[in-house]
Amino acid sequence: MRLELGRINISDVQFGPATEVRGGVLYVNREAVQALVLEDERLVKADIELARPGEEVRIIPVKDVIEPRVKVSGSGQVFPGVLGKVDTVGDGRTNVLSGAAVVTTGRIVGFQEGIIDMSGPGAEYTPFSKLNSVVLVAEPVEGLAQHEHEAAIRKAGLRLAAYLGEAARNVEPDSVETYEYLPLPQQLAAYPDLPKVVYVYMLQSQGLLHDTYVYGVDAKRILPTLISPTEVMDGAIVSGNCVSACDKNTTYHHQNSPVIHELLKRHGVDYNFLGVVITNENVTLADKERSSSYTAKLVEMLGADGAIVSEEGFGNPDADLIMNCTKLERKGIRTTLVTDEYAGRDGASQSLADANPLADAVVTAGNANQVIVLPPMKRVIGHPSAANVIAGGWDGSLAADGSITAEIQVITGCTNELGFSYLTAREV
Amino acid sequence: MNDKLRVVHYLNQFFGQIGGEDKAGITPIDKPGHVGPGMALAAALGDAAQIVGTVICGDTYFGENMDKATDEVVELISKYQPDLVIAGPAFNAGRYGTACGAVCAAVAERLKVPVVSGMYPENPGVDMFRSKVYIVETGDSAAGMRQAVPKMAALALKLVAGQAVSPAVDGYVSRGIRENYFAETTGAARAVEMLVKKLKGDAFTTEYPMPKFDRVEPNAPIADMSKATIALVTSGGIVPKGNPDHIESSSASKFGRYSLEGVDTLTADSHQTAHGGYDPVYANQNPNRVLPVDVMRDLEREGVIGKLHNTFYATVGNGTSVANAKKYAAAIANELVEAKVQGVVLTST
Numbered sequence: 001m002r003l004e005l006g007r008i009n010i011s012d013v014q015f016g017p018a019t020e021v022r023g024g025v026l027y028v029n030r031e032a033v034q035a036l037v038l039e040d041e042r043l044v045k046a047d048i049e050l051a052r053p054g055e056e057v058r059i060i061p062v063k064d065v066i067e068p069r070v071k072v073s074g075s076g077q078v079f080p081g082v083l084g085k086v087d088t089v090g091d092g093r094t095n096v097l098s099g100a101a102v103v104t105t106g107r108i109v110g111f112q113e114g115i116i117d118m119s120g121p122g123a124e125y126t127p128f129s130k131l132n133s134v135v136l137v138a139e140p141v142e143g144l145a146q147h148e149h150e151a152a153i154r155k156a157g158l159r160l161a162a163y164l165g166e167a168a169r170n171v172e173p174d175s176v177e178t179y180e181y182l183p184l185p186q187q188l189a190a191y192p193d194l195p196k197v198v199y200v201y202m203l204q205s206q207g208l209l210h211d212t213y214v215y216g217v218d219a220k221r222i223l224p225t226l227i228s229p230t231e232v233m234d235g236a237i238v239s240g241n242c243v244s245a246c247d248k249n250t251t252y253h254h255q256n257s258p259v260i261h262e263l264l265k266r267h268g269v270d271y272n273f274l275g276v277v278i279t280n281e282n283v284t285l286a287d288k289e290r291s292s293s294y295t296a297k298l299v300e301m302l303g304a305d306g307a308i309v310s311e312e313g314f315g316n317p318d319a320d321l322i323m324n325c326t327k328l329e330r331k332g333i334r335t336t337l338v339t340d341e342y343a344g345r346d347g348a349s350q351s352l353a354d355a356n357p358l359a360d361a362v363v364t365a366g367n368a369n370q371v372i373v374l375p376p377m378k379r380v381i382g383h384p385s386a387a388n389v390i391a392g393g394w395d396g397s398l399a400a401d402g403s404i405t406a407e408i409q410v411i412t413g414c415t416n417e418l419g420f421s422y423l424t425a426r427e428v
Numbered sequence: 429m430n431d432k433l434r435v436v437h438y439l440n441q442f443f444g445q446i447g448g449e450d451k452a453g454i455t456p457i458d459k460p461g462h463v464g465p466g467m468a469l470a471a472a473l474g475d476a477a478q479i480v481g482t483v484i485c486g487d488t489y490f491g492e493n494m495d496k497a498t499d500e501v502v503e504l505i506s507k508y509q510p511d512l513v514i515a516g517p518a519f520n521a522g523r524y525g526t527a528c529g530a531v532c533a534a535v536a537e538r539l540k541v542p543v544v545s546g547m548y549p550e551n552p553g554v555d556m557f558r559s560k561v562y563i564v565e566t567g568d569s570a571a572g573m574r575q576a577v578p579k580m581a582a583l584a585l586k587l588v589a590g591q592a593v594s595p596a597v598d599g600y601v602s603r604g605i606r607e608n609y610f611a612e613t614t615g616a617a618r619a620v621e622m623l624v625k626k627l628k629g630d631a632f633t634t635e636y637p638m639p640k641f642d643r644v645e646p647n648a649p650i651a652d653m654s655k656a657t658i659a660l661v662t663s664g665g666i667v668p669k670g671n672p673d674h675i676e677s678s679s680a681s682k683f684g685r686y687s688l689e690g691v692d693t694l695t696a697d698s699h700q701t702a703h704g705g706y707d708p709v710y711a712n713q714n715p716n717r718v719l720p721v722d723v724m725r726d727l728e729r730e731g732v733i734g735k736l737h738n739t740f741y742a743t744v745g746n747g748t749s750v751a752n753a754k755k756y757a758a759a760i761a762n763e764l765v766e767a768k769v770q771g772v773v774l775t776s777t
């Protein structure tokens with residue numbers, strides 16, 4: 001499989017009579033977008049707003065962030081199995097509106113979504129403050145069941161991203177990068193003397209607003225399986241989850257999955273990167289045992305010497321993380337884990353809900369319980385009162401002046417466990 | 429007077445040159461200037477600081493009257509209006525280390541000035557006070573004085589200056605506090621780097637050393653369940669409809685206690701979940717799924733259990749730190765013991 005990613009750098013986003021890219025600016029036809037979203041009868045309202053880096057804008061609550069991409073050549077389309085027909089992706093040419101994003105908001109389901117500040121102290125904690133964002137504020141029809149509501153908003157965001165991505169179809173990219181994933185025997189033969197490495201990519205699958213979809217399949221129904229890095233880049237994995245937004249992978253994170261990109265950088269130099277095993281984080285013990293055993297077996301079948309395991313979420317999935325780690329280590333496969341921490345607001349608590357001495361190589365994306373004050377913003381897109389009930393906030397988080405005092409847990413992507421960002425923690 | 433930093437030094441009867449074990453019962457006294465090891469400390473602190481007073485207390489007196497002795501010592505220290513308080517070093521002397529830790533913790537809290545002590549890592553004072561006090565790691569006996577004092581002085585001066593400190597650079601026992609900062613490279617890049625080192629057999633440093641888990645021995649079984657009072661406790665967030673105590677959906681700051689008096693079953697109208705960490709739909713439809721009041725009432729009627737305790741306890745486990753969870757559990761357990769509850773059905777999600 002060979003994928004070319006053509007990046008078109010987007011430096012601004014504006015409304016315009018037609019949706020198109022001109023001179024690095026993404027123009028959005030507001031009415032066309034609204035009409036597109038409202039094709040879904042489950043939604044009654046679809047406002048489109050724009051948010052740019054450095055603006056005094058807050059988006060709350062955030063459900064998902066998606067990068068607009070389009071398949072120019074090769075089979076399938078972006079977000080296969082969710083939009084259009086299910087066909088294999090990861091081959092051919094895909095164009096990317098780099099620096100742009102779709103952000104979905106609205107009254108979602110409960111107490112469960114994140115915050116993006118485009119400027120101020122909160123902006124430093126989220127990578128999405130740096131993106132020119134097309135924000136969809138979507139509201140459901142009265143009485144829509146929660147699972148339907150979640151699905152409608154999820155799909156609306158993906159459709160909007162695909163629609164905007166179409167504007168990139170015939171634009172000459174600023175840069176083109178090629179990613180090649182060889183059939184396994186060739187991959188093994190390419191670097192016979194280097195240690196073999198597999199990425200174990202844990203996908204959140206605990207239920208409503210904690211789900212992830214692979215080619216449209218709810219990840220809680222998969223057995224761990226192999227996927228090509230290039231399929232991930234084409235949107236084979238999409239997010240249906242945003243609870244405790246700091247460490248939930250948005251679709252944008254999956255499209256730009258950082259462990260995959262980092263492993264590709266040193267592939268053929270320090271190790272032979274054999275591929276990606278996706279697994280889930282289901283809530284029952286039997287599922288956890290099955291998935292972790294199957295994962296360790298699959299990695300062993302590939303002949304790996306080492307693995308990076310990334311978690312999604314915390315608490316309950318800490319058990320999956322430690323099971324994956326110990327089962328791999330006991331097979332002699334050296335592992336490094338990526339997680340984040342819940343060490344309490346004072347940082348004095350034990351950080352994970354599970355532990356094992358075999359987990360001796362851990363990268364942390366920081367303590368999500370740290371408290372931050374987010375100053376008032378000139379413009380708030382969405383529903384600011386969500387601050388009092390979202391995970392990481394508390395009754396009274398939103399002050400009369402519009403400032404929010406809450407744990408950084410509320411900030412979308414803040415302690416992302418794919419290792420997307422720079423935040424970390426140390427013991428003092 | 430001058431602009432020098434005002435330092436008060438705390439010592440026990442031995443290092444305070446009052447006497448040995450026979451003088452360990454003395455009550456706190458203070459002396460102007462430095463005493464005993466204070467001379468070396470003063471030299472290490474240099475010209476920027478001056479030991480304005482030394483407070484001395486017997487180890488036995490302190491150990492047997494901890495609260496009172498702490499108050500008395502802090503009172504004497506406060507007279508000198510210190511900018512900085514240094515206690516010990518206590519090496520491996522357990523009572524002395526405990527006293528140094530207690531004094532420093534109280535000074536930090538009440539006088540709001542930096543505090544530093546020094547102890548051998550196995551001194552019981554370390555475990556008791558390391559989260560509140562910077563404790564420089566020392567040898568196990570006074571033979572380590574020459575190494576300990578300059579480290580304590582250097583750390584103290586950094587703290588007064590508000591400079592960043594770390595266990596690795598400044599030689600103090602880790603306080604076990606996790607502090608966020610922005611790294612030079614992304615987590616993904618650090619993970620790859622760490623894996624490469626691990627595969628090569630090179631030295632690497634984990635960013636999160638695994639804690640030791642607290643294992644609880646199970647109690648003996650209940651001999652006769654038909655006479656036992658059983659309580660329901662949950663971290664699944666089941667609360668009366670409307671969540672009257674505003675228990676947070678994540679990182680709960682409290683637990684709630686709610687009556688089951690006359691409640692035969694929970695319904696979508698009477699109860700809900702406050703938990704933000706799982707799909708709430710099924711729990712909200714039928715809260716018995718998380719807090720099985722219906723089944724417990726059946727068991728009560730069938731005589732399998734003596735009685736369902738008429739209060740249930742609930743908090744939200746989602747994102748709640750282990751330290752807070754332990755605190756709530758201890759408080760709930762006390763109330764259950766008080767209420768003569770013999771068994772608990774603990775439900776999580």
